[in-house]
Amino acid sequence: MRHFLQSKRGLLVQAIGAALLAHSSGASALGLMQAYEAALKNDSVYRAAYFTNEAGKENRVLGRAGLLPSLSASYSGSKAKSDITTGGRTVKQDYISRSTSVQLRQTLVNFDALARYKQGVLQAEYSDAIFLSEAQQVAMRVVGAYIEVLFKQDQLALAKSERDTYLERMKVNDRMFEKGEGTRTDMLETRARLDVAEATVLEAEDNLAATRITLQSIVGADVNMGELDALTPAYNRPPEDTLGLEGWQRLVMESNHEVRARKLGVDISQQEVNKQRSGHYPRLDAVASYSKADSDTINTINQDSTTRSIGFQLTVPLYSGGAVSASTRQAVANREKAKADLQTEIDKAMLELNKDYDSLVSSVKKIEALIKAVDSGQLLVQATEQSIKGGVRINLDLLDAQRQLSSTRRDLAQARYTYVLSFLKLRAAAGTLSVNDVREMAGYFR
Template sequence: MGVLRVALLTLCCVGAPAAQALGVLDAYDLALRNDPTFQAAIEERAAGEEQRIIGRAGLLPSLSWNYNNSRNESEVTQADVSKDRDYRSYASTLTLQQPLLDYEAYARLRQGAAQALFADERFRSKSQELAVRLLGAYSQALLAQERIELSRAQKRAYAERLQLNQRLLQGGEGTRTDLLETKARLSLAQAEEIEALDVQDVALRDLQAIVGQPLQIEELDPLVRQFDIQPLQPNRFESWRDLAIAHNPELASEQHALSIAEYEVERKRAGHFPKVSLYASSRQTRSDSESTYNQKYDTNSVGVQVSLPLFAGGSVSASTRQAARQLSQAQFELDAKTASTLTELRKQFNLNTSGAARISAYEMAVESATALVTATQKSVRGGERVNLDVLDAEQQLFSARRDLADARHAYLLARIQLKYYAGLLDDRDLQALAGYFQPVG
C-alpha cells in the first residue's frame, strides 16, 4: 500500500498543470474575445451599419394604419329644441405613401452610407489599436521585470561593496565616507526596485484588463537575448506618408465624418424644397363627426400630395448655417488629425531607422561598462582609484543595461506602431513580432 501511495502521489505531481504560458499571439487571441474596448468597437460598428437602412428608409414606401373608437355624448339644439345624443363612433384609415421628390430623404440616404463607412473605419482602427495596446502592456510588464532584476543585481553588487567597505574600515584601510557613499547608492537601488515593482503591477493590471484573465509575470514570454533587426521597407519616409494618407483608418474615418457633415448641410437646406409623394388610402368611418351622425363611409383614395414649406420662423436658415459651421469644423479636425498622424508616423519611422544603431550602441556600452567595472576594481586595489570610482562605474554599467532594455522594447513597439499609423497592421505583423519573444519553458 505504501508503494502504491507513493506511485499515486508521483503521478499526481507529474500530471499537475504547470503555470500556463501566455505568448503574444495567445494574448492577442484572448484580447479579441475579452477586451471590453474592442467589444465596444464591435457593437459600435454593428450600430453604424444600421445607418444604411435608416438612410434608405426615407425613399421607400411607408404604410400606416390609424384607428380610433370613441363613445360620445352630445347635446344638439335645433330651433330651440334640444336633443341628447349618446352614440359610438369609429374611424379606420390605412395609408400607403411613396415619396417621388424628397431631397431631404436623398441627402439622408447618402449620409447614412457615409455613417456606415465611418463605423467601418472606426472598427478597423480599433482592431489595429488593440494589437498596439496589447503589445504596449505586454512589453511594459516585461520591461519592468528587467528593471526589477537589474535593481536587484545592483543591490547585490552594492551590498557586497558595503561589506568590503566595512571590513576595510574595521581594518583601518577604509574611510567612513566610502561606507556612506555605498549606503546611499544601495538605498537608491532599493528605491528603483520599488518603483519598477509599482510600474509592473500597473502594466500587469492593464494586460489583465485586455486579455480578461489574471496573470503572473512568469507566464509572459521574455524577449530573446539577440534578435535580428530587419531593414525597413520601404526605406523612405515619403513612401510611408503616402501609405498613411491612403490607408490610415483614423484619417479615413475623418474623411467620412467630413462627408457626413456635407450631407447634413444638404439635408438642412432641403427644408426650403418642396416634397412630392404618391399616396393611396382606404378609410372606413361611422359617425366620425356631428355632420356624419349615424352615417357610415367606406372611401378609397389615390392621389399625389405636394408639400411646400413657406416659412418656419427662420429655423431652416439657422439650421443650414449651423450645419455649414459644423462642416468647417470637420474640415479643420481632419487637417489637425492628418498633421498629428504624420508627426507620429515620422517619430516611429525615425525610431525604426535608428533602432538597430541604438541597440548596437547600447550593447557596446554594456560591454565597455562591464570592462570598466573590472578595471576600476583592480585600480582601487592598486591604490590608483577610490571607492567612489567603483560606484560610478557600476552605476554606469546598470544604466547601460537599463537603456539597452528600454531600446529593445521601444524598437518593437515602434515597429508595430509604424504599421499602425500607416494603416497596414495585420496578423502577419503580429506573427513576425512574436518571433522576438522566447517561449516560456
C-alpha cells in the same frame, strides 16, 4: 472599401474567438498574444467602442427608411348621442360610429430624405472607422503596458544585480581590510553605493507593482511576477524598415482611420447642408388609401361607405420664419469646421508618424551600438578587477565600471522595447495594424 472593413472586422472576430479559447484553457502564463486577446474580451474602452459601432451601423438603415414606402393604418370607434331639431321638433339619435383606414405613401421627390440616406451611409462608415481606430489603440495599450511591465522587471533585476554586486564587493573589501590590503575608504565607498542600490531596488519594486496593475486593468486578469514572456535576444538586431518615410506618409493619407473618419465627417457635414437646404424644395409623394366607415357622421347614420383612392401629393414650402436659411448657414459653418478638423488631424498624424519613424530608425542603430557597449562594459569590469589586484586601479574605479554596465544594460532593454512600440505605432498610423502584426511581434517574446 467595404471589403476592407469586412476583412478588418473578420480579423477582430477571429481574435475574440481565440481569446475565448485561451480563457477556457486556463493557461497560467500570459504571453503577449494572450494579453491582447484577453483585452479584446475584457477592456472596457474597447467594449464601449464595439457597442458604439453596433449602434452606428443602424444609421444606414435609418437613412434608407425615408426613401422606402411607409404604411399606416388607423381605426376609430365611438358611441354618439345627438339631438336633431327641425321646425321645433327634436329627434334623438343614438348610434355607433366606426372608421377604418389604411394608407400607403411612397416618396417620389424628397431632397431631405435623399440627404438623410447619404448621411446615414456616411455615418455608418464613420462609426466603422472609429471602431477600427479603437481596435488599433487597444493593441497599442496592451503592448505598451506589457512592455512597460517587462521594462520595469528588467530595471528591478538590474537594480538587484547591482545591489548584489555591491554586497559581494563589501565582502571583498572586508577581507582585504582584515588582511591589511584594503582601506576604510574603500569600505565606505562601497557602503554608500550599496545604500543607494538598496533604495533603487525598493523604488523599482514599487514601479513594477504600479505597471502591473495597469496591465491587469486592460486584460482583466491578475498578472503575477515572472508570468510574462520576455523579449528574446533574437530581437537585438531587428530588420530595418524598407518602405521609407514617403511610403508611410502615403499610407497615412490613404488608410489612417482617424484621418478617414475626419474625411467622412466633412462629407457628413456636406449632407447636413443639403438636408437643411431641402427645406426650400418641394416634396412629391404617391399616396394610396383605403377607408371604410360605418355611421361616420350624423348625416350618414346607418350608412356604410368604402373609399379607395390613389394619387399624388405635392408639398411646396413657402415661408418658415427664416429657419431654413439660418439652419443652412449653421450647417455650412459646421462643414467648414469639419474641414479644419480634418487638416488638424492630418497634421497631427504626420507629426506622430515622423516621430515614430525617426524613433524606429534610430532604435536600430542604438540597439547595435548598445550591444557593443554592453560587451565593452563587461570587459571593462573584468579588466578593472584585474587592475585592482595589480594595484593599478582602485575600488572606486570598479564601482563606477559596474554602475556604467548596469546603466548600459538598462538602456539596451529600453531601446529594444522602443523599437517594438515604434514598429506598431507606424502601422497604427498607416491604418494597417492588425492581429497578424501583434502575432508576428509576439513571436519575439518567449
